[in-house]
Amino acid sequence: MGTFKIEGGHQLKGEIQPQGAKNEALQILCAVLLTSEKVTIDNIPDIRDVNKLILLLSNLGVKIQKNKPGSYTFQSDDIHLDYLESEKFKEEGRGLRGSIMIVGPLLARFGKGYIPKPGGDKIGRRRLDTHFEGFIKLGAKFRYNREDYFYGVEAEKLKGSYMLLDEASVTGTANIVMAAVLAEGTTTIYNAACEPYLQQLCKMLNRMGAKISGVGSNLLVIEGVERLGGTDHKMLPDMIEIGSWIGLAAMTKSELTIKNVSWNDLGQIPDVFRKLGITVEKKGDDIHVPAHKDGYEIQSYIDGSILTIADAPWPGFTPDLLSIVLVVATQARGSVLVHQKMFESRLFFVDKLIDMGAKIILCDPHRATVIGHDFQSQLKATTMVSPDIRAGISLLIAALSAKGTSTIHNIEQIDRGYERIDERLRAIGAKIVRV
Structure with missing residues (x-):
């Protein structure tokens, strides 16, 4: 200690x-899983939570190149989905609150996403219902293993839906948006979070080929697309x-x-x-x-x-x-x-x-x-x-x-x-x- x-x-x-934004980094880094093309991100803070997430992505098979301090290029063209069911993942995912946001991109692109109950600050209850209720509305099947606190969602193909979020959760909105960009049809998210960091995520996804409108408001409309490409992004x-x-x-x-x-x-x-x-x-x-x-x-x-x-x-x-x-x-x-x-x-x-x-x-x-x-x-x-x-x-x-x-x-x-x-x-x- x-x-x-x-x-x-x-x-x-x-x-x-000021350093790059921690709360933006945790969203943006998970979004690299949505494409097989290269994504370069600048102004990444060198802090424990972000470095843990970068290590988790590496273990998942993401190719990571450090260009200079605070700048990395990621390529997710060979993801090891077996890692998601390993004991190592259960241990590493549990130690980081932001790891929940890998579920949306993995579900959208590969049809399944798993996560152990995440840790983080001891500041009170931080429920995950908003995340999983959103995935279920997009057509995913939810399962939860109570013995080892392991969550999972699976779907052959996500389909757009209307949803009114029960709370304006930033991570919940980010996770649902990342799932919806590759879903079939239109997704409408009302009571969406609209923090600047969430706006940054939506703008980055749009540069990658997503079709998200209403950015900056609490009503997001997402037209699903077949695939996303690479991009460059600088964090606030x-x-x-x-x-x-x-x-x-x-x-x-x-x-x-x-x-x-x-x-x-x-x-x-x-x-x-x-x-x-x-x-x-x-x-x-x-x-x-x-x-x-x-x-x-x-x-x-x-x-x-x-x-x-x-x-x-x-x-x-x-x-x-x-x-x-x-x-x-x-x-x-x-x-x-x-x-x-x-x-x-x-x-x-x-x-x-x-x-x-x-x-x-x-x-x-x-x-x-x-x-x-x-x-x-x-x-x-x-x-x-x-x-x-x-x-x-x-x-x-x-x-x-x-x-x-x-x-x-x-x-x-x-x-x-x-x-x-x-x-x-x-x-x-x-x-x-x-x-």
């Missing part, structure tokens, strides 16, 4: 370049990492410039941080956060009631940044209610912040009220364990702002979502060592 030692209380300064910067750096700058009273953020794809992120009192300046396609020497003040609603920040499907605020919002609010002037609707275990990391001196009331598994210190009382260093990716980065930000030297164990969780984070933070002045 890896560990970070962090000496907090230092101002940072400089520029930081990671909006969760961008939000993390905004929070880091505010908590450490640092002046930071976040480079090449793709402003048009950030949605509500800049405005939510502005509601917390943080100055977020647009400079070309960069974000500039000045040093908040006098702190930052949370806005209240027009009627004076406490600000509530809640997650919602796009274009609502992403649940992945609520942990960052919560830690940033600990040093604000004023109070905020953080409402995490999607996952019932994601706020349990607040006990570590309370140990550091934060004023947080955990109202229930989904809601926490934060009373900011306004930097009158600095957080105190402590020893912590990272429970998941986003809580991990939030605890790291808290440690960088705290007085004294903190220790964070289980940093493999942070490495799952953030590329060489210790090196990149040291480059802007952070005192952080990987043990």
